Amino acid sequence: AAGWPDNAVTPLVQGQCLEAAGRLTEAVDIYSSYLRVYPDAPGAGVVAVLPGRVAGGEEDRHAALARGLAQMVISDLSLLGRLRLVERIELDALLAELERAAAGRLDPATAPRVGRLVRAESVIQNLLVIDDGSVRIETLVTRGPDSNATIETASGSLSRLLEMEKDLALMLADRLAGPLTPAEERAILENGPESMAAFLDWADGLLLEDRGDFAGAAQAYRRAARIDVGFDDATDRSRAAAAAVSVIGRSPSEVIALGSQAERAALSVSGDATRSALAASAFEVAPLGPELALGGMGGVGGALTPGALQTTPALPLDVVLRILVRIPR
Incomplete structure (x- = not known):
C-alpha cells in the first residue's frame, strides 16, 4: 500500500x-x-476539463464557442487510453464552486479545489477572449498535489478556432499523457468536424442541451450532421436528444412501458453476455419516471415547452433503447 x-x-x-x-x-x-x-x-491519469469562459465581445452570443471548445478538448483527450476524462455530469455538480472564481479571468485557486472534489490529477480550464473577429485562448492547466499551474496562450482569427483547438489538444496530450505515437496524433487531428459551420451548430446544440432544450439541441445537431456528414458525434447526439424529447413527453407509466419493451428487445439480441447487459440496463431504467430517467444526461427537462413536445414525432424503439441503455453508466 x-x-x-x-x-x-x-x-x-x-x-x-x-x-x-x-x-x-x-x-x-x-x-x-x-x-x-x-x-x-487524485486518480492517476484522471483529467477534468472545466466549462470554458468567455470574456469580451458578446458573452451570451459566444457562450456556445466556449462550450464547444471544452467538449472538443474532452473528445480529443478521450482518445488516449492513458487518460480518463471526468464525466461532465460530475462537473455539473460543482458549478456553484466555479462561480467563486472572479468573472472574466482564470482563477488558479479554483481549479485545485475542483480537482480534489472530483479526484482529478489534472484540471484544465479555458478562457476565450473575443474581439472583432479575433480570439485569444488562455488555457490554465493545474497538475499534481502541489497544484502547480501553468497558463498557455494562443491567438488567431475566429475562423481558425478549430485549428487552434487541435494545437491545444496536442499540447495538452503531450503534457498530460507523454509523447504521442503517430497514430495517436493522427487520431486527434482527424477527430471532430472539418467545417467551422458544423462546429458552430454542434456547439449551439451542446448549449441548448445544457439548458434542457432537447428539441432545439436535436435540430442544431442535425444541422451540424448535414453540413459535415462525417461528423459522427453530431449524428449520435441528434438521436439522443430526439430520444430525450420522446421520453420527456411521456407519462411515467408510458416510460415504464418503454422500458419493458426495451428489455424484451434486449432479450432478443444474440449472445448471452450482450443480452444480459442490455436487459440489466433496460430493467434498471424501466421503473423511473421521465424526470429521473433523464437525470443521467445532465439536462433539465422542465425547459421543454408543451408545443415542442406536441410537434415531435414518436421515435422508433431502437432510438429509445439507445438512450435507456446509456443512462446507467
Missing part, C-alpha cells in the same frame, strides 16, 4: 482483476483500503 499514492493504477488494476474473477468482496476491500488511507489522493 505504501506505493499507492505514486501509482494509483495499482489498486485499480488489482480490484478489476478480482472483479473479473468474481471475487467482488476482495475487490471492494482493495478499493476501500486505498480510499481510507489516501482519501485525498
Whole structure:
C-alpha cells in the first residue's frame, strides 16, 4: 500500500482483476483500503476539463464557442487510453464552486479545489477572449498535489478556432499523457468536424442541451450532421436528444412501458453476455419516471415547452433503447 499514492493504477488494476474473477468482496476491500488511507489522493491519469469562459465581445452570443471548445478538448483527450476524462455530469455538480472564481479571468485557486472534489490529477480550464473577429485562448492547466499551474496562450482569427483547438489538444496530450505515437496524433487531428459551420451548430446544440432544450439541441445537431456528414458525434447526439424529447413527453407509466419493451428487445439480441447487459440496463431504467430517467444526461427537462413536445414525432424503439441503455453508466 505504501506505493499507492505514486501509482494509483495499482489498486485499480488489482480490484478489476478480482472483479473479473468474481471475487467482488476482495475487490471492494482493495478499493476501500486505498480510499481510507489516501482519501485525498487524485486518480492517476484522471483529467477534468472545466466549462470554458468567455470574456469580451458578446458573452451570451459566444457562450456556445466556449462550450464547444471544452467538449472538443474532452473528445480529443478521450482518445488516449492513458487518460480518463471526468464525466461532465460530475462537473455539473460543482458549478456553484466555479462561480467563486472572479468573472472574466482564470482563477488558479479554483481549479485545485475542483480537482480534489472530483479526484482529478489534472484540471484544465479555458478562457476565450473575443474581439472583432479575433480570439485569444488562455488555457490554465493545474497538475499534481502541489497544484502547480501553468497558463498557455494562443491567438488567431475566429475562423481558425478549430485549428487552434487541435494545437491545444496536442499540447495538452503531450503534457498530460507523454509523447504521442503517430497514430495517436493522427487520431486527434482527424477527430471532430472539418467545417467551422458544423462546429458552430454542434456547439449551439451542446448549449441548448445544457439548458434542457432537447428539441432545439436535436435540430442544431442535425444541422451540424448535414453540413459535415462525417461528423459522427453530431449524428449520435441528434438521436439522443430526439430520444430525450420522446421520453420527456411521456407519462411515467408510458416510460415504464418503454422500458419493458426495451428489455424484451434486449432479450432478443444474440449472445448471452450482450443480452444480459442490455436487459440489466433496460430493467434498471424501466421503473423511473421521465424526470429521473433523464437525470443521467445532465439536462433539465422542465425547459421543454408543451408545443415542442406536441410537434415531435414518436421515435422508433431502437432510438429509445439507445438512450435507456446509456443512462446507467
